[in-house]
Amino acid sequence: MPSPIIPIRTLDKNGEEITTVGFTRFGFDSEVHLDVLRSLYLRPHYILTVGADDSEAEAVTKQEAQHAKFTAGLAAYQSKSIFHPASQSISYTTLSRFPPVRLLAPSARKRVLVTGGAGFVGSHLVDRLMLLGHEVTVIDNFFTGSKTTVSHWVGHPNFELVRHDVVEPFMIECDQIYHLACPASPPHYQFNAVKTIKTSFMGTLNMLGLAKRTKARFLISSTSEVYGDPEVHPQPEDYWGHVNPIGPRACYDEGKRVAETLTYGFHRQDGVDVRVARIFNTYGPRMNPFDGRVVSNFIVQALKGEDMTVYGDGKQTRSFQYIHDLIDGLIALMNSDETRPVNLGNSDEFTIGEFAELVREIVEKVQEEDGVKLPRRVQIIYKPMPTDDPQKRRPDTTRAKQSLQWQPRWTVRMGLEEMVRYYKAKMAEGSI
Numbered sequence: 001m002p003s004p005i006i007p008i009r010t011l012d013k014n015g016e017e018i019t020t021v022g023f024t025r026f027g028f029d030s031e032v033h034l035d036v037l038r039s040l041y042l043r044p045h046y047i048l049t050v051g052a053d054d055s056e057a058e059a060v061t062k063q064e065a066q067h068a069k070f071t072a073g074l075a076a077y078q079s080k081s082i083f084h085p086a087s088q089s090i091s092y093t094t095l096s097r098f099p100p101v102r103l104l105a106p107s108a109r110k111r112v113l114v115t116g117g118a119g120f121v122g123s124h125l126v127d128r129l130m131l132l133g134h135e136v137t138v139i140d141n142f143f144t145g146s147k148t149t150v151s152h153w154v155g156h157p158n159f160e161l162v163r164h165d166v167v168e169p170f171m172i173e174c175d176q177i178y179h180l181a182c183p184a185s186p187p188h189y190q191f192n193a194v195k196t197i198k199t200s201f202m203g204t205l206n207m208l209g210l211a212k213r214t215k216a217r218f219l220i221s222s223t224s225e226v227y228g229d230p231e232v233h234p235q236p237e238d239y240w241g242h243v244n245p246i247g248p249r250a251c252y253d254e255g256k257r258v259a260e261t262l263t264y265g266f267h268r269q270d271g272v273d274v275r276v277a278r279i280f281n282t283y284g285p286r287m288n289p290f291d292g293r294v295v296s297n298f299i300v301q302a303l304k305g306e307d308m309t310v311y312g313d314g315k316q317t318r319s320f321q322y323i324h325d326l327i328d329g330l331i332a333l334m335n336s337d338e339t340r341p342v343n344l345g346n347s348d349e350f351t352i353g354e355f356a357e358l359v360r361e362i363v364e365k366v367q368e369e370d371g372v373k374l375p376r377r378v379q380i381i382y383k384p385m386p387t388d389d390p391q392k393r394r395p396d397t398t399r400a401k402q403s404l405q406w407q408p409r410w411t412v413r414m415g416l417e418e419m420v421r422y423y424k425a426k427m428a429e430g431s432i
């Protein structure tokens with residue numbers, strides 16, 4: 001894989017530079033250059049909009065010049081978008097070349113189904129699997145996912161995108177199933193609680209049925225929410241949890257709990273080869289800026305100069321993991337022999353109040369680097385605490401370390417900086 005140069009230095013928790021993500025483990029090579037991955041999601045945030053006096057051609061020329069400056073000659077594998085404020089419209093161009101993918105021997109190439117593959121986590125998994133040379137089919141109902149997250153692969157011979165809702169059966173021949181489909185942000189999953197439970201239960205039932213027939217290995221994305229408002233801290237996998245079965249979060253918490261129960265039912269009864277990832281709070285580029293979760297809310301608020309909304313007194317805690325660490329963990333788990341549930345999360349724990357201050361500081365730093373003058377410092381304001389909001393959360397990742405030799409590498413600061421740059425680009429193109 002060529003290693004193009006993008007002038008961003010990312011240091012891991014030990015101060016070592018991160019140039020690649022992934023690793024060879026359990027006979028599966030998941031390593032790709034970070035710069036190649038970035039070229040799929042990180043647009044230069046200097047995207048120009050068409051000015052009142054600019055023709056579209058002039059705007060494109062200006063945009064290309066800025067683009068070349070930022071990427072130092074690297075082809076960014078994304079369609080270009082040009083925002084026209086006067087008509088509130090956006091023009092997309094098509095890609096002239098797909099990102100280069102590894103050439104694998106047919107015996108090494110896997111046919112992988114990713115449900116929810118146009119979502120935040122799914123699209124990053126798709127990028128990785130595609131760059132590694134596998135054949136990927138995405139099914140998504142686009143309730144919270146978006147075609148734009150995978151549009152750079154549409155038309156590629158190794159890729160297929162299908163609009164499909166997992167509550168209906170789906171037939172395909174495949175070797176591995178990453179079952180990620182389900183809204184994950186509290187406002188989204190509470191929007192239609194019955195549909196969320198249906199998705200968790202019937203979607204998982206359908207995908208397990210498919211795994212049984214095809215003998216594909218099945219991985220489900222479960223969640224730290226199965227621990228509810230935990231009485232044990234940090235949370236190991238053998239903690240059974242503390243969930244309110246009739247509260248507003250139950251559609252998701254109990255939905256995922258029953259999905260895990262189904263998964264182990266098929267495993268014991270039918271010998272389906274299963275993997276269960278309990279994912280803790282994760283953030284990164286392509287997270288829907290309006291999905292209502294804390295990281296996207298805080299960054300968007302700070303970038304727009306609006307007050308940052310802390311719910312409750314801000315003393316509740318969360319531990320935030322960067323998307324690339326999660327994808328490393330998911331791929332390692334899928335290819336390992338570990339059939340027990342595995343926590344995937346970062347153990348760097350923050351109170352939400354502290355986290356708001358950190359996000360504000362990072363947004364200010366990036367704005368300063370870009371020469372943006374802020375009219376005033378954004379304020380942190382307090383709003384009512386949502387019902388049943390867990391008071392603390394931090395993963396015990398001993399099992400992931402022992403079984404997968406996996407530990408998060410990204411510092412929260414590094415991940416946040418990248419996400420701020422991503423959202424700046426989104427704002428520049430008018431989509432935030």
Ligand SMILES: O=c1ccn([C@@H]2O[C@H](COP(=O)(O)OP(=O)(O)O[C@H]3OC[C@@H](O)[C@H](O)[C@H]3O)[C@@H](O)[C@H]2O)c(=O)[nH]1
Nearest residue numbers: 184185186223224281293294297309310311316352389
């Ligand atoms: O604007 C906001 C948004 C959220 N918050 C608070 O920040 C904390 C984190 O909230 P989020 O909505 O980001 O996420 P939660 O931890 O509640 O749920 C998440 O848990 C793990 C995943 O499986 C799911 O993606 C999601 O359900 C909560 O205490 C919430 O009340 C704010 O203070 N302000």
